[in-house]
Amino acid sequence: MRYPSEPYKIKVVEPFAVTTREQRQTFIEEAGYNTFLLKSEQVGIDLLTDSGTTAMSDNQWAGMMMGDEAYSGSRNFLHLQDIVRKYYGFKYIVPTHQGRGAENILSTLMIEDGDYVPGNMYFTTTRAHQERNGASFVDIIIEEAHNSQFDHPFKGNVDLAKLQDLINRVGADKIPYVCVAVTVNLAGGQPVSMQNLREVKALCSRHKIPVMFDATRCVENAFFIKEREEAYRDASIADILHEMMSYADGCTMSGKKDCLVNIGGFLCMNDHDLYQRATEIVVLFEGMPSYGGMAGRDMEAMARGIEESVDYHYIQHRVAQCRYLGDKLTEAGVPIVRPVGGHAVFLDARAFLPHLEQEKFPAQVLAAELYLESGVRSMERGIVSAGRNKQTGEHHKPKLELVRLTIPRRVYTYAHLDDVAEGVISLFKRRDQIKGLKMVYEPRLLRFFTARFEPLK
Ligand SMILES: Cc1ncc(COP(=O)(O)O)c(C=O)c1O
Ligand SMILES: N[C@@H](Cc1ccc(O)cc1)C(=O)O
Structure with a gap:
């Protein structure tokens, strides 16, 4: 079974926000184009992190x-x-x-x-x-x-x-x-x-x-x-x-x-x-x-x-969910990190936005645009996350410039992942129109959590 069904029944549910594109435009501007700074109530499917977002049994x-x-x-x-x-x-x-x-x-x-x-x-x-x-x-x-x-x-x-x-x-x-x-x-x-x-x-x-x-x-x-x-x-x-x-x-x-x-x-x-x-x-x-x-x-x-x-069925399904989303994106030609790992699908922002050099923060803008497109929240994992060299003060420039779509444990179904894939694919179709960002506030430590950006003209 390639994609085993959920090995649990859902006993409690939590509605999430359904927003319009106009609302999301305001929210992401207020958040300085940093998905960490969005309010949870402004987010639809939340793939920011798998950390602390688990549904308990x-x-x-x-x-x-x-x-x-x-x-x-x-x-x-x-x-x-x-x-x-x-x-x-x-x-x-x-x-x-x-x-x-x-x-x-x-x-x-x-x-x-x-x-x-x-x-x-x-x-x-x-x-x-x-x-x-x-x-x-x-x-x-x-x-x-x-x-x-x-x-x-x-x-x-x-x-x-x-x-x-x-x-x-x-x-x-x-x-x-x-x-x-x-x-x-x-x-x-x-x-x-x-x-x-x-x-x-x-x-x-x-x-x-x-x-x-x-x-x-x-x-x-x-x-x-x-x-x-x-x-x-x-x-x-x-x-x-x-x-x-x-x-x-x-x-x-x-x-x-x-x-x-x-x-x-x-x-x-x-x-x-x-x-x-x-x-x-x-x-x-x-x-x-x-x-x-x-x-x-x-x-x-x-x-x-x-x-x-350590239950096999739990962990098999968890990894299969990541793989399901990765397979859908790959079928549509969206560049992702291969092979798909255990907690997330990572979009390759360099290949997604080849017209943007790393100093224009391609992964940061991709995460912001995905939110605008679909209400899905993801996380930058590229030059912003990498921070600066302690000795030289220069940006670390990681080879991997990625956006992470992180799957929380026991929270979403395959149908949610279909929606996520749809959002990414429709953004992929208009990728040429995406412009870069400039950083307007840079914290000294772990800057990605609270940095703020503005769109380049
Ligand atoms: C690989 C890894 N190590 C360490 C940490 C730190 O853990 P925490 O967020 O619980 O402080 C995290 C997440 O932050 C992580 O993903
Ligand atoms: N460890 C968590 C929370 C976190 C996120 C980003 C960080 O760089 C640090 C911590 C995660 O990987 O999602």
Whole structure:
């Protein structure tokens, strides 16, 4: 079954806005041509992000009523700890309010000024925390990942030669850890193979460098391993996930994605000393080590969400939804990142708008135009997201200039995706008329969230 039907019944519904083109013109101008700045009530189908936008199950909502809101020692924390140990296999867990809370603690504890943190492509918040603590990020993803049209089953893989080169160049003692994202968000939601994870771990062990995963979309990664790596065809998602995690010394987690909740995250590790230091610092930024910024009820929903996330039918349908939208767009000739990943379809803005150079922010304007055309909200993932080089102050100019159509978990149906495809295709037909933008307000940190633009004449 290529596109399995939804493996759930819909018990609660939430109407969304139906707007006119004239209204949307006003809204996008007020939002400075930045889809992050639109009000949710101005948006139709909302594909801005899959982060915190999940529909929770009846079982999770029931768990919300079982919240133990004690300041310390909540039973929901103990439950979450058991579940994380069972499915992820790490010894210690420190809850945080979301993924970047965990990134903050990890970077603060492990990085020293002048260090290098290699990773399989940058992620905005992850790199920002590394740089804030004095490290330079080094991209060690395979070269194919920077080419939107290159089909590769594991386009998120680490290039071991790039990693070895860095170790030779700067020395292992300047590399506090290697950060491996499973899957790679900005490459298009691309997975990492089990074999590659095993090899990265072996190489790092030889040099005594810890491996820390960004586990944000690890269940999607496990699905791709089952689908594409022969040895795992008959393995369960839970077993694959457990083995993946055995090749890491710890992880950061944005629970707002693969843990199927609206808020929350955690940091995991096997090293007791690191855990102890994390419990010291978490009280400064997040809260007690037994809640770290989450309410008891949120920890319960997360524990239950993790158990639901490893259900094969759930994850098969999730990935199939992305593929469905990607296939529709490909059939119509719309350029997208290939192959379609686990959480989104990414439009290739360079190929969509070949007449616009990167300094005219093609992906930014494409996201704004798609909203105007259809009421669908998407997100820029190109030069604006990439920010500026910390040393030179120049724009980073990523090879990938993309617009992300991100599918929230258990929220939309295939019929919604038909509407999205229709909007993109009708915009594609009038792509020649689209002009660029200029940035009129540029925040210093993570500028894409709040930057403002005006159309070029
Ligand atoms: C790959 C990846 N890592 C880290 C994060 C940070 O997580 P959060 O948004 O929960 O702070 C996100 C999303 O922001 C992400 O997609
Ligand atoms: N991690 C979330 C939220 C987010 C969005 C953009 C960012 O650059 C950072 C965080 C996402 O990928 O959608």
